[in-house]
Amino acid sequence: MTKAGKTVLIVDDEAPIREMIAVALEMAGYECMEAASVQEAHAHIVDNKPDMILLDWMLPGTSGVEFARRLKRDDLTAELPIIMLTAKGEEDNKVQGLEAGADDYITKPFSPRELVARLKAVLRRATPQGIEEPIDVGGLMLDPVCHRVTSNNSPIDIGPTEYRLLQFFMTHQERAYSRAQLLDQVWGGNVYVEERTVDVHIRRLRKALGETHEHLIQTVRGTGYRFSTKAS
Amino acid sequence: MTKAGKTVLIVDDEAPIREMIAVALEMAGYECMEAASVQEAHAHIVDNKPDMILLDWMLPGTSGVEFARRLKRDDLTAELPIIMLTAKGEEDNKVQGLEAGADDYITKPFSPRELVARLKAVLRRATPQGIEEPIDVGGLMLDPVCHRVTSNNSPIDIGPTEYRLLQFFMTHQERAYSRAQLLDQVWGGNVYVEERTVDVHIRRLRKALGETHEHLIQTVRGTGYRFSTKAS
DNA sequence: AGTTGTCGTCACGCAAGTGTCACAATCCCA
DNA sequence: TGGGATTGTGACACTTGCGTGACGACAACT
Known part of the structure; x- marks a missing residue:
């Protein structure tokens, strides 16, 4: 019985970073999808229904925060857990990020280990087990x-x-x-x-x-x- | 099961900030106590047994981190939830703060809304169990x-x-x-x-x-x- | 300095669980 | 009443999960 690997959507405009994250997550047993823009991300969400999203703060066009807010406003995607990524120095925005509905928040640079840890924690909380009667x-x-x-x-x-x-x-x-x-x-x-x-x-x-x-x-x-x- | 109002001890050396926080919390239905120093805080903890502590990072004399560590080391106060407050730019210390035993971590400036949210979350985690019965x-x-x-x-x-x-x-x-x-x-x-x-x-x-x-x-x-x- | 105690991680080995096969037992229909 | 198809059953090798001891890191105390 292999664990059903959760699918993670990585949204970042820099390909190398996406790659790096993807490798780290795949080694931890997750499936990854990548998106360079909000548009791509949206397409992936609709088509492939990922289990959670890693969302960069800075994105061309619509900012990550704005995108997060939109996702949380839509009933269909409101439950989708989001972890925000941000470069160091932008930390003032932490509050904004969390208020936009992000479930957690990581500042670059981060260790793959920390990433996986947070991811696990967030996923764990997002999976409410139906109340089970004997x-x-x-x-x-x-x-x-x-x-x-x-x-x-x-x-x-x-x-x-x-x-x-x-x-x-x-x-x-x-x-x-x-x-x-x-x-x-x-x-x-x-x-x-x-x-x-x-x-x-x-x-x-x-x-x-x-x-x-x-x-x-x-x-x-x-x-x-x-x-x-x-x-x- | 639900106590009337949880008591929160606010430890910060700046009176206006304490006041502001106190007002916010009282509006949310919490009782507040204030302390300007580690010594005062200690006295309050012993006498009034608050349900949790909001602890500023920078304090005259013993630093907030040190105080947190001390509280977590003592069996009697180890269970007491702590949220650390810190000014922006000191975020590198985040790890230190959490490792000292803080249950959460907020950077100033923060919205009252976020504060209350975090506080709720932390209190929810803290042993809701019927107290001290063997x-x-x-x-x-x-x-x-x-x-x-x-x-x-x-x-x-x-x-x-x-x-x-x-x-x-x-x-x-x-x-x-x-x-x-x-x-x-x-x-x-x-x-x-x-x-x-x-x-x-x-x-x-x-x-x-x-x-x-x-x-x-x-x-x-x-x-x-x-x-x-x-x-x- | 050293000492002590605790924690997290790893590697090894055993035991439980799993999937597959071969053969016996059974069913069903011509 | 055979004979082919289907299912029951025991045994086997292989995989997985867990117990266990050991080790290094770290912090607090002597």
Whole structure:
């Protein structure tokens, strides 16, 4: 399971700087897009929907601050985290930058490390995890908050993949899924594994659930699997 | 849960500035105390126990940084949030300020709006937890007042970081946290350390707890850690 | 000066988890 | 009632994640 790399849009008019930042971020596991102007940036945002923006203060045409303000005003992009970049000596503008809606602020020159650190922090805060309630199905309970599965109050030990699989099933009951769909939903889209691998994990999960609950996972011959409380 | 009004101690040697800040804060619903020197500030802290401190960088006698460091070193005041104020151009000292233990950092001139915003943010972070009650979990006791941990009444010696980690766990039991979340909550948002560092501190903590209690800290493989009385 | 204590990082090794295969078991339909 | 298709199951090598000890840096104290 490779972490879904977040996409970062780098907006700066100087190509070497963009490059440098991009290299640093890619080494840290992020995907990068570059834009030299506000127009380019806007296009990228619309098309590729980055997860956050590194925005230079000084830009030809519309200034970075103005752009940030615009983004924050638009409902569609208001949630998009922004980190402002500024050259040293322009620091007076810090307040303006933050008031324009930037989530953080870095002054050049900065170490790649600091950049990655701030980026992580900002992304972390920007990802509000939906409020997750425990799911109980006839004594089988999965608690996403505690990251724990219990069968009649006694804990069940399963691996991460089986956990995700079970979580998916319990939040999508009574419906049959093909192996391909399960790979998409549980493993995450762009990984290639054999479809039969699903069978193996299904088996491991059934085994872990024990006789009391293994029947909840039903085989739909020729199609895939289904999680259901009703007997088939 | 919400106290009527948080009390803020303003430490600055220039009376007009103190006044201005005080007015701004009072309009936002905070109570204010003022101090012109480190000595006055110290007296206020001991007597009136403010909820946080606005601390000017430049002070007659002991500098603000030094004072912050001293406060953070003392167990009784270590939890007290500090926001450093500094005149423009001294920003190189930002790192020093944060390293001295300041929770945030504002450069003059600043808008009242920004001040209040930062203040809110910092206060939100500062232990909102029901105060100073000792927590006991099966013989493992943490007493926030004495700043002490005992296992079956025999004292346990742990470092500050392990203490904060344990305190966080004991006030947030049963729930799984990722390394990133722990870094946010225990280390504080604005520092970057490797995620694996968490592992090391977990180990140090487990070791200190000994065989009787180390099982309370459970590894959630692929996710993070959890403090739980139930077996996994 | 040295000493002590704490912190963050790294490298190594083990153990748990993962994906794939081969073969057995089962189903379904001609 | 076969026989092909589909699924269950155990075993295997490979990968990943975590525990662990050691080390250097730094600050505070002697």
